[in-house]
Amino acid sequence: MRVVVLNTGTELLLGDVINTHLAFIAQQILALGLRVSEQRTVPDGDAIQNALRDLFPRADILFVTGGLGATSDDLTIELTAACLELELREESEVREAIRKRLSARGVQMPESIWRQALVPAGGEVLPNKSGTAPGIYLPANINRRIASPHMFILPGPPRELQPMFHEFVMPILQRVASASGDVIVRRFRVARMGESVIEEKIGGELAGIGRLEIGYCARPAEVDVRVVGSPKAVARASEIIRAKLGCAIFSSNEEQLAEVIVRLLAERGETLALAESCTGGLLAHKITNVPGASQAFRGAFVTYSNEEKICALSVSPEALRQSGAVSERVAVEMTSGARERTGATHAIATTGIAGPGGGTTEKPVGTVFVAIASLNGETSCEKLFFPGERETFKELVAQHAFDLLRLRL
Template identity: 55%
Template structure:
């Protein structure tokens, strides 16, 4: 089925807001055998009319994001109803829900806000548990006469759209998608191996499989490998990928590396502390972004100054003087000190030179030492990331987490 995504919002076209809707929707519909054929971004207001008219004849499913709010430039609902010749009427239940939601938050109710309770005749309301603007689904040929595709009108804020899709949109799609359109999709998230090496390991074998589509996406410190084919071919591809890349795969879902770490720590009833110098708290930041991290993450020590390394982690000043703060010896002492102080099962430590200054011939900018203490030993890895400070922190934290992932495997 031909799928079109129309994103409304002047803020998207001005570059003020990153458009994450296409990524989310494309990933969500792939397992259903659907792929986005076209995507458009249009400003707020009447531009949505031309975008819809342009795609009504050829698209079979259209997702529209944005334009369902209470302000004068939110007119997606009204223009869609007008184009389909459908009367708008206030839905009493929606009006009640909006009124109660605002009352509990002591927000004054206005007629503009109540516009969001208007529903085109024959439309199905998609509940919004995170905002006042409901989504709407209009089936193909919604007015019984004029040709029109399946239309999903969804709110603009991702925190509203994404739960709505999972709760209300996906079940509808399962009904309307033709079974002969179905294909299988599988993705693998890998860490510790570059994109070209991933291709070298599996590319030739995978492309030899009939009808398989193969893709790679390199990110900072990780690679996504994507395969699309018939279900039978996907199973053959999966066997190839796992035989060659099993040690590097950390997820076959959207789960992040830090989420994998937290989950595995919980499963093993283990705990973690971190000692950070060059990453400046970024390791702790990533871990504590994961729901449930409090069950396993005990403490984070940001010891940027040498004095802090000694005072907080017990790193001997003489050790720092002899080897330098950026060294295998100090990284080891930091990890062991953090583990002892927090009484954790494991501890990660990161020390390095993020730049642009501070490097030397012996230890150039980009030098990093990452340490993992626990399980009766301490392992230190020496790496080199000659890049900007932000990327350095991302790569250092990614590799540190991967040390722990490998230990927990």
């Protein structure tokens, strides 16, 4: 079945919002053996109608996101109803759900809010447990005079769309999608190795497997190798990839590096403390995004200044004076401080120059030391160099730090 995603919203085309819907929907429907064949973004207004007419013959299932709110730029429902020549009717249950939700929170209810209770005749309401505007499902060819795909009209905010998708869209999809199920996808995540090097190691042998699609996706300090094909072809490919890449693979089941770290620590009954200077809390943020992180995570000290390094982590003033804050000696002392203060099994410390300011000839912007110390006395420190933009720098340091710890676990 051909699945198409149409994202509506001037804010997407002005760059005010990053579109996360495509990635989310794609990941969800993969479980049903469905793949998105095409995606488009159009602004609010008449362009929606043109895109719908253009996409109806190109889709068996069409997801439309955005433009369901109560403000005057929210026109998706009206325009869809117009395209399909369906009447709009107010659904009293939707009205009641909106009233209940807003009055419980003591929120004002301007008259415009009730526009969100309008539903094209014959449409099925998809309740919105995280907001006011419901989603709508329109079965294929709902108006017999107009050929149309199965349509799911979904709210723009991800925090509303995502739970609605899990609870209400997936069951309908399961019913309508005649999923073939004979194609599976497997991803291997590899840290700290370039994509050309990876392809050189595995590409030749994989090419020998018939009807296998191979993809490489580079992220900061990570490459995802993706194989798509029959279960047999994917199994054969997986063997080759595991044999050739070995422990450089940190995950073959969609786990993020931080999830792997938390799982490995929890399995071993061990704990982690963080002493972050240049990563400024990103390592802690990534670790605490993992549900259940509290089992393995003891705490973090974000110490930007020398005083904080001395005070919170007992770094010696001599080390700071003699070697400078960005040095192996200080990184190692930061790990000792973090372990002593928290009693954690392992500590990671980062200290570097994220930029844009603060670089010197000797230690240019991008210089960073990552130290790891463990209860068993093992301590190591790597000097790395990631010149570039501040947020990418933080990402690269975080990936490297986590991967170094992973290899120790």
